Amino acid sequence: MIEEELLRDAFARHEEQAPPLDPLRRAIDALATRRRRRRTATRTGAAVVAVAIALAVPVQLWRGGVADYVAAIEVESPVAAPEGPLNLLLLGLDRRGAMTDSRTDTIMLVHLPADGSAAYLVSFPRDLATDVPGAGRTKINGAYALGGVDGARQAVERLTGVRADAVAEVEFSALGPVTEALGGLPVCLPEAVRSEHTGRTYPKGCRDYSGTQVADLLRQRKTMPHGSYDRDRLGQRVLLGLAKKAGELALLRDAGTVSRLAGTPGITLHTGDLSLLGLALRLDRVEAAHIIGISQPTFYSEKSGGVWYERLDPKVAPGLFAALQGDTMGEFVPLHPDWVLQE
Template sequence: MTDTEAPVAAAPKPRWRRVLRSLVIVTTIVVTVAVLAALGAGVWVQSRLGGQVEHLPSAMPVGERPAESAGDSMNILLMGSDKRVDGSVAGQRSDTMMVVHVPSDRSGVGVVGIPRDSWVQVPGHGPAKINAAFAWGGPALAVETVENLTDVRIDHVAVIDWEGFKALTDAMGGVEITVPATVTDGYSGRTWQAGTQRMDGATALDYVRQRAGLAGGDFDRIKRQQNFLRALMAQVLSTRTFANPFRLYDALDAVTANLTVDEGWSTGDLRDFAWSLRSIRAEDVAFTTVPVKGTGMEGDQSVVYLDRQAGEEMWQAVREDAVAEWIAETGAGLPADVN
């Protein structure tokens, strides 16, 4: 509630509105469950929004895999990719990769960014950039590559076209982002002036994709993407959004039109998962990036070398359902100011 809004008497929230609140959280962080907002609002909405979400067949690898997630925790591999002309994501390299961990007690959400240029072993192909796995073998090879790297079981997959974030931003009337210091994109020539600004979808897409001109290159781009998600989540969860069912519907419509999930994530399972997150708030979500040693060259490719020892400590925290504790202890969370 803003300072100018009059207080209203507390009243029990209808079940469907509570479901919508939990679903919007997931929409912003784990975009894969945005469609579930429909399930609490009626059959027509379920059909309209749920029918837009595409499902990926054979999205999970076969053969030996890591142990199942501890308790009722869940790990979701979230990838951002541009769609091809035919509307599919097949053959595209994922330019964003995050492992989203939801603990058993649903007390928070941990989001771990993996640099797209991370130099790893891709099964059947040898050493390569991690984002090549998606292009070479689709989500199943991407999952297998991440599981081999982390020894963490991936339970579900979601692929979001970045146009979905653009459309969602526009549906929200833009998102406020604070740029701490003026910086120029070395590729596009665009200059971001220091200060708080409201970005529309196209501007936000430029913001999350920039790396030239940023001191940390791809590392800073990951921080920008997470910072954008953080700001978008705060705005989507605002009272103003929930008081406007048309804006809320437009937001969910924008996401579901650009969302693809594994075929094993049924509508009923998604609904139950979303309901389990009903108590999560924006401050309960922690962002971090997998530890890295630095950058280098492999042939003519600029790559990122991961810090395997520090990374193993972090992934062990994921396996033990203690990501939030690890982020708090190491101070490795997303900073308040992101350039």
């Protein structure tokens, strides 16, 4: 009896020092899952690093600290991936001189649901009407020129009702060197695309493209039937190509390629209070086949103050924003197949 009392007293004294069980259990489960995936994964297991590239994760993430990153990937990292849904804002810039001459010609919200089941690439038209405090009515691609990254972030947050947890500025010129570092990108075009800048015609079908060709493709708008809507889908197709190539190369664990990408100019990442390594680990959960492009399929134009603007579908857009806010994109997609990118 005396020994039992002594044992109870000892356990009581140390009980407060014991770690909480739930976080420990989750960490053990995550560790076991990652080890199982390492034993059974195919070469596409790290495919969603394509989104990480587009969000500057491997490019800017460990600038000056690539070795630490690779070491953390090769062993079990103590850094936990963030929980809950995440929204990562991608701004594609066709920069022409000063920031006041820059427009975010590609505006894409990458939604990562809490269950880690997919990544949704939600594109917004560059000419979408929006109200900027202090500037009045303008096109959403002008919010960047008026207020920089914060202005663009706030415009998208006001539009969607969700918080942008991280923002990446990606200049179109940066995609050339990134593509070349990866040895080209596979891109599938549903129809031929003629370049208004070079006169070149890119044929229908799937083929590998060079860095110069990818950068040229992403600048096309006026020669395509649906203008910037088609360019938004081109941007999504390039991301899918990045996903496939990154999977083939197992890029997330390729120290040499990550090191080369780290020197690419024209890509800047703003992560706020997110852990950079944790964000990369979270992105690594998603398989390439589960990256889903979402964009409006048709025009909805309006004229205001002598200027033509685009607006979102008044029936579908509220459901899209509700799905982003409620983390129910998996329910939105089958109800609106015409909004989903088809390969």
